[in-house]
Amino acid sequence: MPLSALDVDAREHLRAQLEALEGVRRAVIDQDPLRIYLICERAEAPTEMLVRGILARGGLAADAEVYLAHLPPPEARRRVRFVAARVTTPRTGRALAQVELEWGGRTYRDEVEGETGAAVEVRLTAQATLRALEAILNRRMQFGLVGIKSFRAFDTDLVVVLLRTENVHALIGASLATADPHRSAALAVLNATNRVLGNYLAHGEVE
Incomplete structure (x- = not known):
């Protein structure tokens, strides 16, 4: 059956079949002659062979031109993710700031202890984040x-927040102040460090 004989519904059905294939993100169908353009993720499935199987079952032109364009692989996430920040008072006059971060599927926790007081506890949280x-x-x-x-x-x-690295680089970060000052402190630290950390963790380089 020539493509020109397909009505709109049949053409949309063919498109749906093609886009249902593993790894196919988008299918564009042209005619005279029949051309099929597929935007695909890289997959092990033999996409072109599967496409020709669909065309053969539909009685469409066996000599149809099929073009595949592959999307680049997604870039690995290069940001450390905030998980939690909390401050407790293990004993009178002492505060314990605990921070959890996630990188590469693992959770990292650290803590810093100091005196109590709103401003001091925010600083302890920033230090625990570091x-x-x-x-x-x-x-x-x-x-x-x-x-x-x-x-x-x-x-x-x-x-x-203002930070310095061992190479005397000044890093400045900011976050919106919210009802949770400890979370805001941790996010400000991450805002200051994430670009440097992303490059370092991915390439071992510091900008």
Whole structure:
């Protein structure tokens, strides 16, 4: 059956069959002569052979031209993900900040203890985040916390952190201030470090 003889419903049915194949993201059908363009993820399935099988079963032209374009593989995620941050008071006058981060399917936890007090506890959380990051790096890179501060800019409450690496690089990060100041502190640290960490973890390089 020539493609021109297919009505709209039959053509859409053919398209649906093609897009149901493993790895096929999009199918475009042209005619006179019959051409089929497929955008595919890279898969082990013999896509062109399966396409020709569908055409043969439908009585369509056996000499149809089939073109495959493969999408590039997805880039590995290069950001450390925040999981949790909490502060507890194990005893009077002492606070314990605990932070959990995820990288490469693993969870990394670290903690820092210090005095109680809202501002101090936010700083402890930032330090615990840095210790967890250093654990991800197997201590191959170290960070120092210069300061962390909340302030308002452009009618928005922010938490801003200033860090330094062992190479004396200054890193600045910010996050929105929320009802959970410890989460905001951890996210500000990640905002400051994620680009550097992504390059280092992926390539062993620091920008």
